[in-house]
Amino acid sequence: MEETKQSEKKKSCASCGAELKYKPGSHQINCEYCGYEEFIEQAKSSFEELELQHYLKVVGDNAYTDTIDLLHCKNCGGNQHVEENYKSLHCVYCGEPLIREDIEREGWITPGALIPFQIDNSGARKIFKKWVSRLWFAPNKLKRAALDPEGIHGLYVPYWTFDAQLYASYQGERGDYYYETQTYRTKEGTRTRQVRKTRWSHAAGSVDGFVDDILINASEKKQREIPSGISHWNIKELAPFNSKYLSGFITEKYTIPLKEGHHKSFQKAKDIAYSWIRQDIGGDTQRIHHADIKLSDETFKHVLLPVYISSYSYNGKKYQFYINGQTRAIHGKRPYSFWKIFFLVLFIVAIVVLISIFAK
Numbered sequence: 001m002e003e004t005k006q007s008e009k010k011k012s013c014a015s016c017g018a019e020l021k022y023k024p025g026s027h028q029i030n031c032e033y034c035g036y037e038e039f040i041e042q043a044k045s046s047f048e049e050l051e052l053q054h055y056l057k058v059v060g061d062n063a064y065t066d067t068i069d070l071l072h073c074k075n076c077g078g079n080q081h082v083e084e085n086y087k088s089l090h091c092v093y094c095g096e097p098l099i100r101e102d103i104e105r106e107g108w109i110t111p112g113a114l115i116p117f118q119i120d121n122s123g124a125r126k127i128f129k130k131w132v133s134r135l136w137f138a139p140n141k142l143k144r145a146a147l148d149p150e151g152i153h154g155l156y157v158p159y160w161t162f163d164a165q166l167y168a169s170y171q172g173e174r175g176d177y178y179y180e181t182q183t184y185r186t187k188e189g190t191r192t193r194q195v196r197k198t199r200w201s202h203a204a205g206s207v208d209g210f211v212d213d214i215l216i217n218a219s220e221k222k223q224r225e226i227p228s229g230i231s232h233w234n235i236k237e238l239a240p241f242n243s244k245y246l247s248g249f250i251t252e253k254y255t256i257p258l259k260e261g262h263h264k265s266f267q268k269a270k271d272i273a274y275s276w277i278r279q280d281i282g283g284d285t286q287r288i289h290h291a292d293i294k295l296s297d298e299t300f301k302h303v304l305l306p307v308y309i310s311s312y313s314y315n316g317k318k319y320q321f322y323i324n325g326q327t328r329a330i331h332g333k334r335p336y337s338f339w340k341i342f343f344l345v346l347f348i349v350a351i352v353v354l355i356s357i358f359a360k
Contacts (some may be wrong), residue, residue: 011247014038021248024117024325029244040244049163049299050112055258066110070253071098079106080155081251092153092250094318095311108253113238114304116245117154117325124152124308124323131321131330154325156246156304157226158218158254160261161235162211164295168273169206175199175285198285207276211295214265214272218254218302226307229331230324233305237326241304251304258300269295 011020013031020029020038030037070079073091080092089098119127175198182195213235217226239245256264273293278286306325310332311318321332 011038011244019247020244022116022245024120024123027116027239029247040242042240049301050109052162052258052262052298052300055109055300056262067105067107068251068253069103070106071100071103073098074102079253079255081246081253091311092155092309093311093320106253109258109302111158111241111304112301113241114156114245115233115235115237115306115326116239117249117306119308119323119325119328121152121154121308124154124325127323127328127330128152128308128310128321131332152308152310152323154249155307155309156249156251157307158252159303159305160216160218160254160256160258160265161301161303162214162216162262162265162269162298163300164211164269164298165208166211166269166273166276166293166295167206167208168277168291168293170204170277170280170291171289172203172277172281173200173287173289174203174281174283175287176201177284200287203281203286205280207273207280209276211269211272214268216256216261216264216268218256218261219252220255227322227331230307230322230327230329232329233324233326238303246304249306254302262298262300266295269293 011029012018013020013034013036015036016031016034018031018033020031020036022028022040023030023037027040027042028037029040068081070081071089072079073094073096075096076091076094078091078093080098082089082098089100090096091098177196178199179194179196181192183190183192185191215233215235217231219225254261270291270293273291274288277288277291281288308323308325310321312321319333321330323330
């Protein structure tokens with residue numbers, strides 16, 4: 001297989017020779033020094049949906065269509081593709097230094113699509129700064145970190161998406177609520193109340209439909225899991241993959257192989273099938289005794305989704321903050337300043353003591 005290096009080629013400015021980087025929110029790469037801009041050529045056709053069974057049965061778990069240079073973090077295990085002259089050589093997850101000499105070449109299934117960053121690093125810092133400014137008892141170091149231009153990094157996170165035709169036959173029961181009047185005694189006398197009961201009837205049938213873009217995070221490390229608070233993207237804005245969108249950003253390679261991602265997607269497909277079945281049964285409540293779920297015409301894509309990450313250490317603990325590079329949603333676990341809380345409590349106690357003294 002011929003190795004291609006498209007994702008690693010330096011994009012040089014035709015005017016001054018500096019590196020061209022992707023301009024978030026556009027379809028352009030530009031030069032930060034002289035202002036030269038170049039449009040990213042858009043594919044004439046939509047991104048390709050790859051036949052799943054071909055990769056699972058014929059090519060196997062270790063299938064790849066391209067190679068990529070990766071830097072592996074020895075501290076947290078993160079694996080990141082860094083552009084040739086990217087200034088920051090620190091892990092985006094834990095902040096540990098990355099050694100350029102440790103670069104390894106690995107095969108990967110080339111991304112079929114991505115959502116380009118819609119905000120630049122400056123915009124992400126503003127969102128982070130605004131969020132930090134609203135935090136009560138935040139350490140001053142955290143507030144200074146929000147101003148650090150090197151403290152936040154744009155990362156393309158790998159995901160698998162799966163499509164399929166879903167068919168499910170089922171056996172179950174439909175429950176319809178009805179109410180009976182019940183008489184009961186109290187100290188004041190006899191009273192009545194309405195008691196809800198359920199009338200069950202047999203239900204059987206089948207449902208079918210197209211399941212579109214089941215999204216599976218392709219990073220397995222728990223400490224690198226994207227929080228649910230920011231992990232919602234508008235998948236309809238996926239663009240056909242072009243390596244120029246990666247310029248100026250870090251790209252993570254998937255660590256969950258395609259086969260495992262497919263297993264995870266089946267559980268989500270099962271949840272969808274059960275939702276369809278409950279709607280098909282109808283009534284007020286449902287019981288599903290058995291469901292035979294089958295997927296056909298399965299396809300998949302390897303996609304990259306944009307996230308900004310800031311990693312921060314305080315009192316020996318690591319804190320990470322995430323910003324969705326498309327929707328601007330932010331999420332993070334924040335530290336508290338012991339001294340700010342201590343002095344506030346001390347101030348309140350002093351006020352109470354003064355009030356009690358003057359009240360006498």
